[in-house]
Each structure stands twice: as C-alpha cells, then as structure tokens.
Amino acid sequence: MPTTTLLVADTINNTVTSKSRELAGVACVLAPDAPESAVYVLAGEYIVQAGQGLCQTTGLGAIALEGPDFRFPNPEALASAVCSLPELETARHICFLHTPGGCQVAAKVAVKIGAACISAVENIRFESDQIILKRAFLNGKLKMETRPGTERVVMTIMPGGFAAPKSVDQGPSEPRIEQRQTDAAVRDERYTPCTLTKTPEADTGLDKAAIIVAAGRGIGDEDNIDIIHSLARTLPNAAVAASRPLCDMKWLPYAHQVGITGKTVAPRLYIACGISGAQQHVQGMKDSQCIVAVNTDPNAAIFSVADYCIVEDLTLFIPAFIKAYQAFLSWAYGGGRHR
Amino acid sequence: MKILVCVKQVMEPAGDISIRDDGKWLVEDDALDYRLNYYDQFAMEQAMLLKEAFDGITIDAVSVGPAGIEPTLRHALALGADNAIHIKTMDNGFQPADITGRLIAEYVSAHPCDMILTGVMSEDAMQSLTGPMIAAHCNIPCATAATAMTLNPADKTADVVCELEGGLSEQVRLTLPTLLSVQSGINQPRYASLSNRLRAKSQALEVIDKTGDAQKIAGTQETIRVFVPGKTGQGEFLEGTIGEKADALVRRLHERSII
Numbered sequence: 245m246p247t248t249t250l251l252v253a254d255t256i257n258n259t260v261t262s263k264s265r266e267l268a269g270v271a272c273v274l275a276p277d278a279p280e281s282a283v284y285v286l287a288g289e290y291i292v293q294a295g296q297g298l299c300q301t302t303g304l305g306a307i308a309l310e311g312p313d314f315r316f317p318n319p320e321a322l323a324s325a326v327c328s329l330p331e332l333e334t335a336r337h338i339c340f341l342h343t344p345g346g347c348q349v350a351a352k353v354a355v356k357i358g359a360a361c362i363s364a365v366e367n368i369r370f371e372s373d374q375i376i377l378k379r380a381f382l383n384g385k386l387k388m389e390t391r392p393g394t395e396r397v398v399m400t401i402m403p404g405g406f407a408a409p410k411s412v413d414q415g416p417s418e419p420r421i422e423q424r425q426t427d428a429a430v431r432d433e434r435y436t437p438c439t440l441t442k443t444p445e446a447d448t449g450l451d452k453a454a455i456i457v458a459a460g461r462g463i464g465d466e467d468n469i470d471i472i473h474s475l476a477r478t479l480p481n482a483a484v485a486a487s488r489p490l491c492d493m494k495w496l497p498y499a500h501q502v503g504i505t506g507k508t509v510a511p512r513l514y515i516a517c518g519i520s521g522a523q524q525h526v527q528g529m530k531d532s533q534c535i536v537a538v539n540t541d542p543n544a545a546i547f548s549v550a551d552y553c554i555v556e557d558l559t560l561f562i563p564a565f566i567k568a569y570q571a572f573l574s575w576a577y578g579g580g581r582h583r
Numbered sequence: 584m585k586i587l588v589c590v591k592q593v594m595e596p597a598g599d600i601s602i603r604d605d606g607k608w609l610v611e612d613d614a615l616d617y618r619l620n621y622y623d624q625f626a627m628e629q630a631m632l633l634k635e636a637f638d639g640i641t642i643d644a645v646s647v648g649p650a651g652i653e654p655t656l657r658h659a660l661a662l663g664a665d666n667a668i669h670i671k672t673m674d675n676g677f678q679p680a681d682i683t684g685r686l687i688a689e690y691v692s693a694h695p696c697d698m699i700l701t702g703v704m705s706e707d708a709m710q711s712l713t714g715p716m717i718a719a720h721c722n723i724p725c726a727t728a729a730t731a732m733t734l735n736p737a738d739k740t741a742d743v744v745c746e747l748e749g750g751l752s753e754q755v756r757l758t759l760p761t762l763l764s765v766q767s768g769i770n771q772p773r774y775a776s777l778s779n780r781l782r783a784k785s786q787a788l789e790v791i792d793k794t795g796d797a798q799k800i801a802g803t804q805e806t807i808r809v810f811v812p813g814k815t816g817q818g819e820f821l822e823g824t825i826g827e828k829a830d831a832l833v834r835r836l837h838e839r840s841i842i
C-alpha cells in the first residue's frame with residue numbers, strides 16, 4: 245500500500261517527544277481503515293531505537309533518518325530530507341507538530357511541493373471527500389474552518405486535539421522501522437546548529453503548591469500583582485504563577501511562567517486571573533484538578549477548560565473572594581483559625 | 584546594511600467582535616480596536632538595538648493589508664523605522680501566511696535586505712508561519728523563536744538562540760541574508776520618542792498597490808466559516824452579584840474539599 249500520510253515526529257537528543265505520539269491520532273482520522281498508509285518520519289544522529297518504541301506504542305511504521313546533521317534539531321536539513329523522501333511522491337497529508345520549528349519545516353516543504361500549508365490544526369473532518377481543518381484564532385476565542393485548495397496538504401498539529409491511540413492492533417506483522425542514512429546533501433551551510441542548553445530550574449514552590457493563583461495580562465497594571473499575591477497568601481499552600489507576557493514585562497520572574505515554554509503544573513486548584521486561554525498557556529495547566537477562571541470577556545477561551553467561570557473584573561472579584569473566604573473561615577472555624 | 588521588519592496590525596483579541604453575514608470573517612469596523620502585534624514590538628526593538636550597536640544600518644518596516652493598516656506603519660516609524668512600506672491588498676477577510684509570505688518575498692526580491700525580522704506569531708491569526716514562508720520563498724535560512732542574538736557584521740553571520748519547549752534552547756549560526764522570527768522577552772521594547780512620533784505623522788509611506796492582483800495572489804486555501812466555539816458544557820458560569828459569585832465559589836470549592 246502506498247504511503248499517503250507522513251507524520252514527522254519531533255525529536256531531540258535522540259529521543260522522540262511525547263507529543264509526537266499524538267500524530268498517530270491524526271493518522272486514525274485521516275485513514276481509519278488503513279493505518280499502514282501512514283508512516284512516521286524521525287530524524288536524529290541515532291534515532292532507530294527511539295523509533296522502535298514509537299512504532300510499538302502506535303502500531304505505525306517509521307522511517308528513521310540518521311546522520312550527523314541531525315545531532316541537534318535542524319529544521320532546514322529536515323525540510324531537505326523530507327523533500328527528498330520517495331514516499332513524498334504519494335503522500336497527500338504531511339503532518340508536523342505545531343511548534344515554531346515544526347512550522348519552519350512545514351513552510352519549506354509546502355513551498356517546495358506547492359501544497360497548501362495550514363498551521364495549528366485542532367480537528368480534521370471530511371465533507372463529501374474534502375478535508376476540512378479546524379483551527380483557533382484570536383487567542384483561542386474563535387475557531388475557523390479551512391478547506392485546502394491543493395491535492396496535497398501540509399499541516400502542523402496542535403497537541404491536545406488528537407488523542408494517541410490507546411490499544412494498538414498489531415495486525416499480521418509488526419510495524420517496521422526503516423533506517424536511512426542521510427548525507428551532506430541535506431545540509432544547508434548557511435544554517436549551523438551549535439549547542440543545546442537547558443535553563444536550570446529555579447525553586448518557585450509551584451511544584452509543591454496545592455493551589456496556584458495565576459496572573460495574566462488582564463491584571464492591567466503592575467501594581468495589581470499585589471492582588472494576586474494577597475490571594476495566594478490567604479489560601480492554604482498556594483503559590484503564584486503567570487502567563488508569558490507578564491514575565492516578559494518582568495512583573496514576575498520567568499521561573500513562574502506556566503505553559504509550553506514554561507512550567508507544566510497540575511495542582512488541586514488553578515485560579516486563572518485575566519488569562520485569555522491561548523493553547524500555549526493551557527497546555528501547561530489543563531491537567532489541574534479544578535480550574536477557576538476570572539475574565540471580563542465571556543467568550544475567553546480559558547472558560548472552555550474551566551470548572552468554574554467568573555465573568556468579572558478581577559480587580560473587583562478577587563478582593564470580594566478573599567472577603568468571602570475569610571467570612572467562611574470564621575464561620576467554619578469560629579474565628580479561631582486564620583489559615 | 585538593511586533590516587526589514589514585518590509588522591502586522593492585529594485586532595485586540597479581548598475586544599467585542601461580531602461575525603460577518605457570510606460567516607467567513609469578522610466585521611471590521613470602528614468598533615474594533617487595532618494595535619501592533621505583541622511579538623512585532625520585540626522585532627522592532629531588536630532592529631533598533633542593532634541599529635544603535637552598528638554603523639550604517641537602516642530599518643524598513645513592511646506591512647501587508649488594506650488601507651486601514653496605515654496607523655500601524657506610522658507606529659513602526661514612531662518606534663524608529665527609517666521607512667515604511669505598505670503592500671496594499673483588498674480587504675477580504677482572513678489572509679493566510681502563504682499569501683502574505685509571497686507578497687513580502689516578492690518585495691524582497693526587488694529590494695534586497697540583509698536581515699528580515701518577524702514576530703514568532705500574530706495574536707489574531709496565530710499561524711506562526713508567515714516568517715518561515717517568507718524565508719522559504721526567498722530561499723534564505725531562517726531561525727524561529729529567537730530569544731537572543733548577536734550580529735557579526737565582519738563575517739556576515741548571526742548567532743541566534745532559538746527557544747524550544749521544556750526549557751531547552753538551541754544556539755544556531757546563520758549566514759546573512761537571513762530571517763529571524765522573534766520571541767517575546769528577547770528585549771524590553773521602548774516607547775516611541777517624541778521626535779520619532781512627530782516624524783511619523785508626516786513622513787510619506789511607500790505604497791505598493793496589489794489591490795488589483797486579487798486573481799494573481801489567489802491562495803491555496805479557503806476559509807469556510809469562522810465561529811464562536813460552543814460551550815463545552817462542563818464549566819459552570821456563576822451568576823449573581825459579585826459578592827454572590829464570590830460566596831458561591833467558596834461554597835463550591837469547599838464542597839469539593841479543595842478549601
């Protein structure tokens with residue numbers, strides 16, 4: 245059976261990122277009856293072993309591109325390598341993960357083969373055989389449906405929308421991984437990855453906190469961060485977090501940032517104050533046991549992941565909530581306890 | 584040396600929006616607030632930092648869109664751009680990265696530059712594609728989500744730190760001409776100076792009219808509809824006065840043994 249879907253995994257340090265498994269969920273939608281028509285593509289200096297694990301957990305086959313050029317993530321070389329895959333000839337859907345690097349490879353491949361390129365895809369459906377892609381815009385507040393106008397489609401997949409298959413039907417034969425050596429032809433001499441570094445973790449108390457109070461750009465003014473701190477001081481075992489723009493403005497250190505480029509947290513209670521709910525933030529907190537969102541915009545995307553939704557100005561609501569909580573404490577504990 | 588900064592005017596995402604009758608885009612009228620894309624402020628500032636660090640750098644700001652985007656180009660001038668180029672298109676809804684990328688690449692092939700800076704993402708369209716698309720069409724190398732950079736004019740290279748996920752960063756060396764998509768936090772954007780603000784008011788914009796080219800720039804995708812996603816149903820919207828909502832929330836959290 246010819247390959248009709250290429251799933252280009254995200255690899256780093258010769259491992260496959262866990263989100264890459266979700267691409268198998270995309271394959272389930274694209275070709276529910278013919279999983280063998282979808283193959284993973286992985287690149288690394290030595291990536292076969294990691295690829296075998298991916299094949300086993302997803303039941304899909306894989307092409308392992310190995311070579312010294314893939315020691316560090318190299319989107320330029322990866323794009324060239326994907327463009328020279330013989331499987332690309334028959335591929336109708338070429339899928340990447342939605343990361344800045346994934347978008348870079350996607351754009352280059354799409355331009356090379358003259359295909360439509362649609363990014364941050366959350367959902368795929370078919371309408372009389374035509375593929376229709378759903379994606380979010382305006383910080384997740386609205387969605388759009390797009391129909392690609394080309395036979396072949398390049399897309400980047402927003403993690404979270406496509407569950408990786410749980411149990412895998414191995415079929416008559418085990419999925420195969422095929423090792424291919426890449427040569428210097430994939431290299432772009434104008435783009436040279438040099439090193440990979442990891443930011444050391446700072447202790448922010450976020451890992452241990454039962455409750456996280458998170459501030460977003462909706463707090464409006466730097467002074468209003470005090471409201472967030474006072475709520476965290478009032479609640480038992482609570483710590484303060486923030487969205488990225490707040491850290492950009494240095495209202496809180498980056499170590500407190502929650503999201504795909506910050507920390508991933510899952511406290512018992514996450515109170516999102518003035519946070520719009522962009523996927524890049526939501527992915528870092530969506531597994532919290534209970535989510536409360538305070539936002540003036542009733543259509544804010546954060547409400548779609550919240551258990552309790554409060555459409556209010558946070559500068560008014562949070563003091564009211566602190567007051568209500570303190571009244572509750574003195575009722576419940578006869579005024580004897582302050583925490 | 585010339586730096587081209589791609590700036591986009593975006594709708595204020597938290598503003599009131601309504602969907603056009605044909606369902607394919609939003610009503611764009613005076614009720615909407617527009618501003619410079621968040622990430623493009625950092626791209627503009629990065630160009631200014633380079634201009635201050637090295638002699639002989641000029642900064643051009645370019646934007647693709649209908650007549651209404653002029654204020655954003657003037658804002659780029661106020662932030663320090665030497666020239667502003669308006670690639671004027673028809674106002675017909677969502678404009679995919681493919682089209683914007685082709686139009687900017689076409690401009691660049693006629694007006695070469697040494698470095699192109701874009702934001703990592705636009706707040707309204709959220710594609711993260713336009714920068715890489717321009718680079719692909721121009722056939723120049725590209726680095727995404729730059730959180731730090733140094734320019735080495737002597738050997739025409741730039742060292743860039745690209746942010747990956749999970750606290751990882753990758754250092755990359757690029758040969759000019761190149762394109763960088765700039766991540767927020769790379770610098771602290773400044774306010775517009777008074778003298779630049781005055782200049783921005785009167786300086787002529789360079790206009791490249793593409794409004795007649797609708798056919799030629801037809802894209803490879805079609806927007807079928809835009810919509811407000813339905814409530815998923817799991818979340819409860821608390822009702823009442825502010826005090827009632829606060830009490831209700833305390834009660835709910837207590838019932839769930841969270842507080």
Ligand SMILES: Cc1cc2nc3c(=O)[nH]c(=O)nc-3n(C[C@H](O)[C@H](O)[C@H](O)COP(=O)(O)OP(=O)(O)OC[C@H]3O[C@@H](n4cnc5c(N)ncnc54)[C@H](O)[C@@H]3O)c2cc1C
Pocket residue numbers: 344383459460461462463464486487488489490501502503504505506507517518519520521522523524525528538539540541544556557558559596597703704711728
């Ligand atoms: C590659 C990449 C990585 C990223 N990584 C991260 C990440 O790790 N973490 C992260 O957070 N972001 C990240 N982002 C940014 C992300 O896309 C969003 O831009 C960001 O999360 C928005 O932050 P915000 O919600 O605080 O601000 P905004 O989107 O501006 O939202 C502010 C909200 O506050 C509301 N509001 C305004 N006034 C009030 C008031 N008085 N009371 C109550 N509500 C009010 C508004 O209605 C609005 O919904 C990343 C982006 C990119 C491109």
Ligand SMILES: Nc1ncnc2c1ncn2[C@@H]1O[C@H](COP(=O)(O)O)[C@@H](O)[C@H]1O
Pocket residue numbers: 589590591592620622623626645646647648680683700701702703704705706708709710711712713714
């Ligand atoms: N219409 C436009 N005009 C100029 N630059 C744009 C335009 N659209 C996008 N860009 C640039 O591309 C970046 C990424 O946008 P996007 O691909 O829409 O997420 C923005 O931060 C801008 O720098």
